[in-house]
Amino acid sequence: MSDPIQRAREGDPDAFRVLYEEHVGRIYALCLRLARDAAHAEELVQDTFVKAWEKLPGFRGESAFGTWLFRIAVNVTLAERRATGRRESRVGLTAEPEALPAAHRTPDPGAQLDMEQAIAGLPPHARAVFLLYDVEGYQHAEIAQMTGIAEGTSKAQLFRARRLLREALNR
């Protein structure tokens, strides 16, 4: 079987579906956290894959396909927000996260819930930078490229996001 990226570039939608199945989970997770609205996140995922299909002939494999796709998702999400000035759904922040002993909290599903809810409460730009840097592992230079903000702004937003999260999780 030949490489699905190559076959998709040549216009084979079955091959593109293989790529969709492989990557949709990560794209959806990002869109869900950025948009904070499940129906809106589904639209953004669809837009991302349609745009990727259009741009695929220009994909030369300089970056991993996943990273390339991710960049499109970020662009689609941020461009859409700029264009429509779409207001985000309001999500209340957690009122009383558990005051667990700080040093000994191990990763567990309950802590994941608290973290998701705290991330949802961040301002949009701080949230985007935090997700890209601390959850997805991109560097500031890459984030600047993906989002169109300056590298210094990315650092400043990360600084802000981490401190807001610390407060939210330790109230």
Add this chain to the structure above:
Amino acid sequence: MTCAEFDQLLDRYLDESLDATRRAELDSHLRGCESCRILTAQMREVLASAATLPRSIRPPRDLWPDIAERLASRATQPPVRSIPWRRWAPLVAAAVLLIAVTAIVTVRLSRREPPVAVTAPREQPHIEGFAADREYVLAAEDLERVLTEGRGRLAPATVAVLERNLALIDAAIVEARAALEADPANADLRALLWGAHRQKLDLLDRATRLTRS
């Protein structure tokens, strides 16, 4: 070094991108300053917690048909053919197997978590047979009812993570229960079932409290 200066450098300290001299200055400040020690510990927790978040979440419905339709409407591309389900079946089977294995590992790792305030017994119950199992099921149902009412107040990513974890735990419960039926005297299996139940209650309890904001 003041606490404000410490805070300004903390992110680079945590990212380990400071040179040795700077790092030593921060270490020295930390030794003498409790509030910065707490700040540092809490920031480490934020980062550790971010690292445990699922980076992949399956959409609740298949988005491919809509995408395929849009691709087909692009004039430059050939029409979309659908892929028969059986071609995906082995992949799905593999994913299910992976989830089952993960559930067991998760439950094993979580057995030493601190107890939470729930209505079910906190110690491993000595009730023989499946009476204790039923107690847990009833307690979980109570919490699930409360959670259903407040669910709209949770961020969708929170709901997705909640559902994913509940599915993992439920699979572990089913698995442990089946194993226990075949081998009722096995204490390890009882502990496994108990651990899964307790983890489920803990999760439901935390989620319920998140809805009350």
